[in-house]
Amino acid sequence: MNENxxxxxxxxxxxxxxxxxxxxxIPTIAVEAVLSQLKDVSENGSTNYTxxxxxxxxxxxxxAEMLNVRADQIAFMRNTxxxxxxxxxxxxxxxxxxxxxxxxxxxxxxxxxxxxRDRFGVELRLCPEREGRVDxxxxxxxxxGNTRLVSISAVQFASGFRADLERISEAARAVxxxxxxxxxxxxxxxxxxxxxxxxxxxxxxxxxxxFSPEGCGMLYLSDKARERVQPTLVGWISVETPWxxxxxxxxxxxxxxxxxxxxGGSSLxxxxxxxxxxxxxxxxxxxxxxxxxxxxxLCELISGKNYEIISSRTNGEKSQIVCVKHQNGLTSNEIxxxxxEKKIIVSPRGNRLRIAPHFFNxxxxxxxxxxxxx
Numbered sequence: 001m002n003e004n005x006x007x008x009x010x011x012x013x014x015x016x017x018x019x020x021x022x023x024x025x026i027p028t029i030a031v032e033a034v035l036s037q038l039k040d041v042s043e044n045g046s047t048n049y050t051x052x053x054x055x056x057x058x059x060x061x062x063x064a065e066m067l068n069v070r071a072d073q074i075a076f077m078r079n080t081x082x083x084x085x086x087x088x089x090x091x092x093x094x095x096x097x098x099x100x101x102x103x104x105x106x107x108x109x110x111x112x113x114x115x116x117r118d119r120f121g122v123e124l125r126l127c128p129e130r131e132g133r134v135d136x137x138x139x140x141x142x143x144x145g146n147t148r149l150v151s152i153s154a155v156q157f158a159s160g161f162r163a164d165l166e167r168i169s170e171a172a173r174a175v176x177x178x179x180x181x182x183x184x185x186x187x188x189x190x191x192x193x194x195x196x197x198x199x200x201x202x203x204x205x206x207x208x209x210x211f212s213p214e215g216c217g218m219l220y221l222s223d224k225a226r227e228r229v230q231p232t233l234v235g236w237i238s239v240e241t242p243w244x245x246x247x248x249x250x251x252x253x254x255x256x257x258x259x260x261x262x263x264g265g266s267s268l269x270x271x272x273x274x275x276x277x278x279x280x281x282x283x284x285x286x287x288x289x290x291x292x293x294x295x296x297x298l299c300e301l302i303s304g305k306n307y308e309i310i311s312s313r314t315n316g317e318k319s320q321i322v323c324v325k326h327q328n329g330l331t332s333n334e335i336x337x338x339x340x341e342k343k344i345i346v347s348p349r350g351n352r353l354r355i356a357p358h359f360f361n362x363x364x365x366x367x368x369x370x371x372x373x374x
Contacts (some may be wrong), residue, residue, distance in 0.1 A: 005282070009211075009360045016344040016365045021157060021185060021321050021356035024211035027278060030271035034213060037267040052266040059269045062276040063218060066284060067202070068193045073226075075259035076269075077217035080184050081108040082233075083203025084151075086219065086259060087180065088112035090229040097148040098123035100177075102134055106157045108203075109182040113151065122148070132159045132310040133317065140171040147177040151201075154186035158349045160311035160321030162186075169198025178225055184208055189291055189320045189358070191284040200225040206268075209320075209358065212275040213268040221256040235261030287359045291320035294357050294366060298322055301370035310352055323352040330374060338374050 011017050011025035037055075040048050056076070064071040077083045089112075099113045103126040117124040123146075127139040134156070143150060150172040152163050165181060172179040180201035183192065188209025194202065199222070206216035221229065231252055236242055238258045239250045252258040279287065295318065299309055302324060310323040326335060332348035339346055346369075347354040357365065 002282075005278070006360045006362070008278070012360055012365075014343065016361075016368050018355050018357050018361065018365065018369060019345045019347050020189075020209055020211070020358040021354055022347050023207050023214075024209065024358055025360075026211055026213060026271065027275060029278065030212060030274040033270040033274045034267045037270040041267075052269075055273055056264070056266065056269040059216075059273040059276060062273065062280060066187075066192070066276070066280065067220065068195060069220060069222075070255075072253075072255035072257055073220055073222065075219045075221070075256040076264060077203070077219050077259065078215060079108070079205045079217040080182060080203045081112070082217055083201075083219035084109055084112040084180070084182070085115075086231070086233055087149075087201055087203075087225075087229050088116050089232040091116075091148065091178075092228075092230075093120040093122050093148070095121060096146050098125055098144070098146050099149045099151065100125045100127070100139070100142045100147055101151045102127050102129070102139065102153070102156070104129050104156065104158055105151075105153060106182065106184075108184075109151055109153060109180075113149075129159070132323070133161050133312050134163060136164050136167055140168060143171050143175060143177065145175050147172070147175050149178045149180060151180040151182070153182040153184075154190070154192070155319045155321060157185050157321075158352060158354070159323050160319045160354075162190075162312075162317050162319040164316065165197040165199065172200075173198060178228065185321065186319070188279055188284075188287075190288040194220065194222070201229075206272055206275075210272070210275055210279070211358070212272040213265075215265045215268045216272045219256060219259055221259075226254070226256060231258040233261055234258065237262055282359065288320075290359055291357065292318070294361060294363070295320055295322050297363060298355060298357070298366045298370070301366065302373070305370070305373055307353075307373065320356060320358075322355045323349065324355065325352050326374075335374060339369070339372060342372050344369055344372055 008027035009025045061071045116122045125142040169179045178200045183202045183204040202220040206212035207214040306327050307324040332353045336348045
């Protein structure tokens with residue numbers, strides 16, 4: 001890890017911060033960029049409006065490049081939930097349809113499908129967790145000819161389990177179902193290639209592994225998904241020529257950009273752009289490899305202590321999230337509180353303690369955590 005990167009994150013001077021799966025600290029370059037846009041509005045009003053839009057579009061292009069998709073396939077939303085909710089409302093559901101997902105998905109990737117179940121009578125099939133894992137064969141076995149949509153997280157928030165996106169997408173394609181992926185616990189910490197992975201829909205947000213301001217959600221729609229999902233939350237910039245205020249019968253944009261309804265948090269995109277550039281300069285694959293080594297070291301140090309490692313550490317299944325459980329009765333909340341008093345920040349998730357280092361962490365951080373685990 002480059003120590004110059006660590007210097008960009010002031011939180012590392014105050015804390016051993018191992019909680020990027022919840023909210024990551026924002027680097028100084030992103031904070032300065034946000035403030036620069038606010039200062040511009042304060043001093044110039046809307047004079048530089050075109051610069052705000054250009055910054056947003058540059059951020060969009062960076063995201064698209066990192067996912068190996070077109071920029072017009074990326075729409076900015078408020079958060080992950082908005083992305084999946086818009087898909088749930090935009091599909092034409094029919095009696096007999098089913099949705100296949102996982103029982104321990106984060107609620108952003110569950111409530112929209114529960115709404116479809118309750119409103120339209122669609123069957124919601126949930127694969128159970130098996131010892132901190134999603135059994136891919138068991139998951140795929142739930143997919144059949146009536147499956148309209150398959151949805152799973154690239155990385156599970158409560159276990160760190162990494163899904164086999166290629167195998168699942170192949171099974172979804174075989175029955176002509178759309179394949180949706182929650183990328184919030186992966187994007188910024190691992191490399192993606194949506195066309196190669198067969199992803200039709202993806203939703204995520206900025207405040208975790210992208211270490212950017214909250215409020216920059218993102219939705220990806222493949223061309224196939226755009227044909228099947230209709231925009232339901234639309235506004236003045238959803239149409240092909242937004243500045244033509246006279247033509248109110250014009251068509252909505254034929255791309256994912258139809259999902260952007262109006263103005264957003266312009267200053268936030270200034271921060272997002274800087275964080276994305278830092279990731280791009282470092283390299284997603286380099287970050288993924290570094291975090292693989294760091295979490296392997298973490299598991300090595302913890303293995304000699306009174307903790308069970310819940311997260312799979314098998315190649316292809318391990319991620320940058322490690323969840324552990326105390327074997328003699330200390331709760332995750334108790335452990336997290338003890339560590340917080342020592343300025344070591346992690347998250348309790350149910351009966352598990354979630355440890356989530358990012359690329360600004362180093363081996364000394366991991367050693368400090370291991371030393372202080374009660």
